[in-house]
Amino acid sequence: MKIRESRSLQTLLALLLGAVFLGPVRAQESYIIFDNQTGQILESVKPKEKLQVASLTKIATCMVVLDWANLQKVDLSIAVPLTNAAFSNGASSSAGLQPGDSVSLRDLMYCALLASDNVAANALADHVGSRIPNTNGLDPIGNFVAQMNALARSLFMKRTLFLNPSGMDNLPKGQALPYSTAEDFARLTRHAYNDAAFKFYVAQNSRVIHLFRNGLDNPIEIKNTNELLGQDNIDGVKTGRTRRAGDCLIVSADRAPEAHREGETVMVTPRRISVVLLGSPDRFRDGLQLLRRGWAIYDSWASEGRPTQKGSTL
Numbered sequence: 001m002k003i004r005e006s007r008s009l010q011t012l013l014a015l016l017l018g019a020v021f022l023g024p025v026r027a028q029e030s031y032i033i034f035d036n037q038t039g040q041i042l043e044s045v046k047p048k049e050k051l052q053v054a055s056l057t058k059i060a061t062c063m064v065v066l067d068w069a070n071l072q073k074v075d076l077s078i079a080v081p082l083t084n085a086a087f088s089n090g091a092s093s094s095a096g097l098q099p100g101d102s103v104s105l106r107d108l109m110y111c112a113l114l115a116s117d118n119v120a121a122n123a124l125a126d127h128v129g130s131r132i133p134n135t136n137g138l139d140p141i142g143n144f145v146a147q148m149n150a151l152a153r154s155l156f157m158k159r160t161l162f163l164n165p166s167g168m169d170n171l172p173k174g175q176a177l178p179y180s181t182a183e184d185f186a187r188l189t190r191h192a193y194n195d196a197a198f199k200f201y202v203a204q205n206s207r208v209i210h211l212f213r214n215g216l217d218n219p220i221e222i223k224n225t226n227e228l229l230g231q232d233n234i235d236g237v238k239t240g241r242t243r244r245a246g247d248c249l250i251v252s253a254d255r256a257p258e259a260h261r262e263g264e265t266v267m268v269t270p271r272r273i274s275v276v277l278l279g280s281p282d283r284f285r286d287g288l289q290l291l292r293r294g295w296a297i298y299d300s301w302a303s304e305g306r307p308t309q310k311g312s313t314l
Helices: 002-021 054-072 084-090 105-113 118-129 140-154 182-192 196-202 283-303
Strands: 030-035 041-045 079-081 102-104 206-213 216-223 234-242 246-262 265-280
Touching (some): 030 182, 054 105, 054 118, 054 196, 054 246, 084 118, 084 140, 102 105, 105 118, 105 196, 118 140, 182 246, 196 234, 246 283
Antiparallel strands (some): 079 102
16 A cells, blocks of 8 residues: 555656646647657657658658668768759758768768758758669659658658658648658657667767868868757757748657666666657747656656556557
8 A cells, every 4th residue: 555655646746747847738739758668658749730840850861861871781981972953942051061062971961960951861862862772763852752751651650741851841832741740750769769870960969070072171060959968868869940840859868777676687677768849939948848747757657667558659
């Protein structure tokens, strides 16, 4: 009885702490908080609502590149010349990339993930899309986007449609828009965190990349757009913003693994939670509050033995 009373008190405390950390949820916000290890959904609001996700899209772009490079044993240091295709559809470069520049695959991924560079995302898609099977005769970027959607299907992201590698949604009125959901991007985030390279990229506050222009090396330092890196053990993952999408953010943080002994065996449980937040007017404030709320809920859930039930996991 004492154990049950203690757990009930912990649950109540977690909910009270959560109420302090996060005020009333804004009507336009969609979010999900989840445990990376099990996929347990700790809390969510409108997680299945189809919305624009802006540059969060670049997580899928870079995962297609990494999956392809791992499968084909491709050296990510190889140089990629930037063709006009990388600048198509009005794509601009926050990192200062120009037509004719040559940049390594690795540095293009840093540009896409840290600086949220649209040209870098297009350049990755153009390069890889011309080197993967193309049964439908699509242009390289279109072929790459088809692979992004194939990745989404394989992860059961049933409410997701990618139309470009950057997440741009400034399309003429009447044209279809890309979309996804907080829940689908939670699935994508869990997949991405299985790749050590991805985890390393998104954890960097800054990176010096090398643009080769007219035969000369031009080193440029780019900054991570994720202002929460380093706070509350946050070590990733991605920001996004467009007029249609509003402010979007995914953050992830870990704690030291939990260990306990069962007979002669020591059981070790990794502890990492993540938050996917869409349509926020203040993504960094809201994201940090949701993460703190998530840990309070996590502690209560863990004290109950980490129970799961049908429909409560990703």
